Amino acid sequence: MKEVFVVADNVVSPIGKTATENFEQLKKGVSGIEQHNNNFSEQPVYVSLFKENVFVKENKYTRFEQLVIASVEDALSQTDLDVINNNKTIFILSSTKGNISLLETETFDEALKEKISLPHSAKIVADHFKLANKPLIVSHACISGVLALTTAMRLLNAGLYENAIVTGADIITKFIFSGFASFQAISNEPCRPFDAERKGVTLGEAAGTIILSTNKAYSKTGIQLCGGSVSNDANHISGPSRTGEELYSAITHSLAEANMKAEEIGFISAHGTATVYNDEMEAKAFDLAGMNEIPTNSLKGYYGHTLGAAGIIESVMSLHSLNENIILPTKGFLNLGVSKNLHICSTLEKGNYSSFLKTASGFGGCNAAVVFRKS
Template sequence: MKKVYVLSQNIFSPLGTTAKENFDALCKNVTGVKVHQDPQQSEVPFCAALFEDLFFKKQQAPFTRFENILAASIEDAVKLAGIDTKAADTALVLSSTKGNISLLEHQPVTEVLKQEIGLTASAQKLARHFGFQNKPVIVSHACISGTLAIITAKRLLDAGKFKTVVVAGADVISRFILSGFQSFHAVSDELCRPFDAQRKGINLGEGAATLVLSTEVPASAEPIMISGGGVSNDANHISGPSRTGEELFMAIDRALKEAGSPAAAIDFISAHGTATLYNDDMESRAINLAQLQEVPVNSLKGYYGHTLGAAGLLEAVISIESLGNNTIIPTKGYEEPGTVMPLNVCRELIRKPIRACLKTTSGFGGCNAAIIIEKIKDRQQ
């Protein structure tokens, strides 16, 4: 199995256009979530992290709103990595849950539009724009899409199919998406409270994130690698998560075993933490089954909302920034313990030496994914 290193990363969100800008905003406790009153999106006020319209007035043709934020994120990450996207050993992996579905709300349904809303169309458009020679890989698997895209890229690199893979994910919020979550009575009308006793639902968010992964060792003194990944399914319910947490624990256990890391090596957990009653309880059970209940855990949903197909990628990028800066971000909105099993929820900014992170995600259909992100030091490369 090859070692898979992080060459560069980007987040393009309402909090900033680079990974550093986003991480700095989180360190200052800045959130992109606020109350919106937009009749085109919802008949009632809703809390979400959305882009200002000003950005999209400058969007590049022929890209859509969704494709524009992806292109901006990929462009920055590729530039930082200094890679040649036209190289035969470089590939693109794209993750999203909804893609261009919002176009159906504003345009007549034609055969051309039916083609354009497909993720294949977006992936091909972006691949042509950046000059990728290989056919792009698309990952669309509910809310684990971003994390699963990282695992997919790792497996392609492990298998020797490519030397470098650009992994990008994005979603934008539309009336269709918002109304779907509202129909589940899962949307909070205030800032969400992951793992808190008073939690009452999610905030949605939009954004894009990109990781450039490679089997080539980066020049940094302490390179960061994706060392393990695991995937599982609850087989429980189309929208409700497992009541035992055993299946997410399976994904965590597989990720730890692939990384060759004991649970004791994990310094913090970047959880899914949607602030819904059942998800947070399920995660607390899984984390306890993994014997990680004493490890600091955070959720970033209070800063970004739930960014759907970008969530796993975006939160992995912040985890990478955390490792590089020896800083753990607190869980915004959390005040009082409220999960069925105890967790060490991070309440304040923690600055201390950290070397390994567990990132978890779960989604509709009972899907779960986990990855291990490690900072390498005094280790054979």
């Protein structure tokens, strides 16, 4: 089985257009979450949004497609990897809703039906970069980004491809906001993951890209993606497991694939949506895994929940944390508000870290986990 290495990465968000810019902002405690007056809600709402026209390129691309292209373009600029007409490279797009916002502004017909499909957007991006292979779509609620990374790792492990460009992106629209609002899950303040006073999720828009390769020569850091797993609660269409056993299963299978023990993990990048049930479920899963003392953070207080981009951008920021041997604090966290004792980082922590675990959970009871480590 071939090893998989991180070659390059990117994050395009309201606080930066590159991974380095984003990481520097996070170290300063800068968040993209602001109160906005818009058509999402009759009342002002907290959300992390791009300023208008921040990444406009060509009118032939939608706002969503422009965001994906900008992220891939920056990641590719950091590597010598030649992807043009390279049949050994696969492009994987992770998103929950893609161009769904066009339903709010355009007449629904056959042309629009195609335009809002994720395969259509992925093909447009692949054609832009002259990628030889048909792209793959991963759209599996809020685990999409982590699942896309696992999918890429599997394809590279098996030798089907040598390189993978994995991009996650979503933009926030009235359609998406209203869906979360219907669950009464939107916080009336910036989200506070794992905190006793948390009031719900804050949404955000962003894109992130991680380029992977089986050729270590392309990797500047030598960090490997070495384990991944998914599971399902079979509990409820929107509510997560009450026991955490299913996320625990994904965690243990990821660790087993990485040939690591729980205590060897340096830190955990949790899903941490700041909803009552998600944070509690994750806490129980970490407790079952014996990971209570491992430093844990959530980056939702900086970006909001970026849906199909979340697993990617949070992995990218954790990769930079691993490189610098620091753990970013959980913005908004003051007092532990879950039933299990966890080590939630409230300040920037320094140490000697060799690996991290990234988790995600989503509607439909889905869970996912991946392990990255220094080789």
